[in-house]
Amino acid sequence: MTDEDVLQDHAHRRVVRIGDTVRRPVQPWTETVHALLRHLEAVGFPYAPRALGIDGEGREVLSYIDGESGRLGWAKVVGDDGLAAFARLLREYHDATAGFTPPDNAAWAEGATASADGEVVCHGDFGPWNVVWQGQQPVGLIDFDFARPAAPLHDIAYALQYVAPFRDDTECTHWLRCPRPPDRRRRLQRFCTAYGLPSTAGIVDAVIREQRENAERVRRLADAGHEPQAAWVAEGYLLDLERKLAWSQTHRHLFG
Structure with a gap:
């Protein structure tokens, strides 16, 4: 039997490493997503795993990217260089992703979505x-389960929730690896400049809107029986999302 190194073992998903591959439930x-990964490989994007097909047990097979991820990633974005x-x-x-043409029968976690101009x-x-x-440099981007055609601002706003961050001081220092309460306005500007946005106009509204839409997304996926969202809702996660949204609305002055 081939040795399996368990990377994630939840009731809804068991992810294992076998040699230089990762196996995940289909x-x-x-x-x-595999079509997207093949496109990324073809255009020379070096950070995405390679799609290697389906194994004999019906699991998707991806190339393994060596380095630190998961909870270890939080410390990497605390400093200015890592954030940028x-x-x-x-x-x-x-x-x-420019020029990617989804297959005719494309399916996304968010449902059928056709690309529009500017997306x-x-x-x-x-x-x-x-x-x-690896060290302070990103070498990989993983877990494309929620990929979907959308305006770039959706990803930007989603990321800024966590790295500006749109969180209270206690969560920043206890969970997000910040050594002290962050200068949220400066960090938001730093991220936007590094991404290449001409200004931060409208970004705070976009983040708050994304927080609201994220709560609805979790609720919708849970109602459809998807995991881990169903378990999250059962554990009261929606209340936590609503609390974070309320904090952002009350403290928006901290961001500019």
């Missing part, structure tokens, strides 16, 4: 936990 959108590298990675990814294929879950780091 989802309804896996075929579409994180933003540049998102811009490089968005640029690399990219958003990653959909662009947070420090889904970036692979």
Whole structure:
């Protein structure tokens, strides 16, 4: 039997490493995501895993990217250099999706979505936990389950929730690895500049809107029986999202 190194073992998903590959459960959108990964490979985007097909146990097979990710990613974006590298990675990814043509039977986690002018294929879950780091440099971007055609601002706003961050001081210092309460306005500006935005106008509103839409997205996926969203809702996660949204609305002056 081939040795399996368990990377994630939840009731809804078991992810393992076998040699230089990662094996994950197939989802309804896996075929579409694999088409996206093949496009990224073809255009020379070096940070995405390679789609290697389906194994004999019905799991998707991806190339393994060596480095630190998951909870270890939070410390990487605390400093200015890491924050800027994180933003540049998102811009490089968005640029690399240009010209991608989804398959005719494309399926996304958010449902059927046709691309419109000005849209990219958003990653959909662009947070420090889904970036692979070696030292202070990002070397990989993983977990494309929530990729979907959308305006780039969706990914930008989603990421800024966590790295500006739109969180209270206690969460910043206890959970997000910040050594002290952050200068949120400066960090928001730093991210936007590194991404290549001409200004931060409208960004705070976009983040608050994304927080509201994210709560609705979790509720919708939970109602459809998707995991881990169903478990999150059962555990009261929606109340936590509503609390964070209320904090952002009350403290928007901290961001500019």
